[in-house]
Amino acid sequence: MCEGHDHTHATVQNPLSENKDRRVPVVQNILNANDRAAAENRQHLEEHNITAINIMSSPGSGKTTLLMATIKAMGENGSIGVIEGDVASQVDADKIAETQTPVVQINTGGGCHLDAPMVHSALHALPLDEIKLLFIENVGNLICPVSFDLGQSWKVALISVPEGHDKPYKYPGIFEAVDVVVVTKADLMPYMDFELDTFKELVHGLNPNAPVLVLSAKTGEGMDSWVKWLEEHRV
Amino acid sequence: MHELPVTESILKIVTEHAAEAGAKKVMSIDVVIGELSSFIDDTIQFYFDILSPGTLAEGAKLNFKRINTRFRCRKCGQEFEPEGQNWLCPNCGALGGDVIAGKEFYVDSIEVE
Numbered sequence: 001m002c003e004g005h006d007h008t009h010a011t012v013q014n015p016l017s018e019n020k021d022r023r024v025p026v027v028q029n030i031l032n033a034n035d036r037a038a039a040e041n042r043q044h045l046e047e048h049n050i051t052a053i054n055i056m057s058s059p060g061s062g063k064t065t066l067l068m069a070t071i072k073a074m075g076e077n078g079s080i081g082v083i084e085g086d087v088a089s090q091v092d093a094d095k096i097a098e099t100q101t102p103v104v105q106i107n108t109g110g111g112c113h114l115d116a117p118m119v120h121s122a123l124h125a126l127p128l129d130e131i132k133l134l135f136i137e138n139v140g141n142l143i144c145p146v147s148f149d150l151g152q153s154w155k156v157a158l159i160s161v162p163e164g165h166d167k168p169y170k171y172p173g174i175f176e177a178v179d180v181v182v183v184t185k186a187d188l189m190p191y192m193d194f195e196l197d198t199f200k201e202l203v204h205g206l207n208p209n210a211p212v213l214v215l216s217a218k219t220g221e222g223m224d225s226w227v228k229w230l231e232e233h234r235v
Numbered sequence: 236m237h238e239l240p241v242t243e244s245i246l247k248i249v250t251e252h253a254a255e256a257g258a259k260k261v262m263s264i265d266v267v268i269g270e271l272s273s274f275i276d277d278t279i280q281f282y283f284d285i286l287s288p289g290t291l292a293e294g295a296k297l298n299f300k301r302i303n304t305r306f307r308c309r310k311c312g313q314e315f316e317p318e319g320q321n322w323l324c325p326n327c328g329a330l331g332g333d334v335i336a337g338k339e340f341y342v343d344s345i346e347v348e
């Protein structure tokens with residue numbers, strides 16, 4: 001990158017020799033390489049008129065189950081595609097593939113989040129002309145995925161009732177960053193002490209514009225609000 | 236664990252800026268990390284010491300400046316630092332606010348020779 005600039009370098013070197021140590025301002029975002037790759041993904045997706053949804057949650061919150069229920073609820077006109085992110089295994093992609101939905105599994109091999117270059121390779125393995133709505137299931141983790149832009153159109157935080165309503169206190173980053181918050185496993189509400197109003201208050205304290213949708217991917221209760229949100233936010 | 240790619244990125248940024256400034260050696264690197272970014276400082280120095288030999292930044296010391304999360308109250312504009320489960324504005328009692336600090340993650344400056 002700096003080759004060919006030798007002239008300018010030579011002129012800067014003189015003051016250095018007089019004043020031995022010197023502070024050079026940098027001010028550069030450490031994740032800039034990821035951000036650049038994300039911008040390319042975004043452009044690529046826009047060219048194909050694809051709405052991409054990055055779903056983030058703890059392990060086991062119910063991401064794959066929600067995707068299965070969404071595929072079922074939207075049917076053929078969904079034109080859905082899926083990128084599955086997991087540390088290891090093909091399990092989630094196999095489940096999605098049973099529904100005849102195009103799916104690519106990314107294994108991060110120990111990595112705690114998806115990054116934009118991984119999603120870039122996955123995009124090239126998908127039939128993009130057949131897909132209108134692309135779900136990216138991130139690696140189960142409430143912390144790291146938030147920092148890595150994938151080039152998605154929208155970010156979703158999924159939390160399940162058994163995790164408790166105080167999660168925004170512990171993981172404010174994710175609830176602040178997303179466009180919508182989905183509370184799943186609502187069928188377990190009667191058995192848990194999940195205070196929905198408190199949860200909503202905390203989410204809106206950080207992120208007043210994010211709707212909080214409550215559903216059960218198991219019983220189908222509340223799925224209509226999620227499908228409606230998707231219909232309103234796709235291109 | 237994502238400290239390794241993050242460290243690679245820091246090293247790349249630092250060596251590029253050092254070369255551009257005509258430096259012979261990088262002595263130290265100031266990195267700003269917001270509380271909401273999820274990167275651990277000790278591990279980054281550890282990886283840095285493995286990756287930096289043979290580059291302009293060999294042996295450089297990383298200094299981490301931590302930034303606390305800061306809210307600006309949406310009701311009254313008061314800025315404050317939330318603590319644990321206390322997110323209430325000390326001025327008007329409203330809950331939460333816009334996050335105005337805590338998400339930083341950048342190389343601020345380098346000291347070169």
Ligand SMILES: Nc1nc2c(ncn2[C@@H]2O[C@H](COP(=O)(O)OP(=O)(O)OP(=O)(O)O)[C@@H](O)[C@H]2O)c(=O)[nH]1
Pocket residue numbers: 057058059060061062063064065066092139140184185186187188215216217218219
């Ligand atoms: N009762 C109930 N159980 C659910 C619901 N959604 C998911 N589950 C169960 O929760 C467990 C985890 O669900 P998954 O969909 O695999 O969760 P995930 O977030 O994809 O998990 P990882 O990919 O491993 O992070 C499974 O046993 C599901 O059957 C729900 O709405 N209600």
Ligand SMILES: [Mg+2]
Pocket residue numbers: 063064065092137
């Ligand atoms: Mg899954």
Ligand SMILES: [Zn+2]
Pocket residue numbers: 308309310311312313324325326327328329
């Ligand atoms: Zn206030």
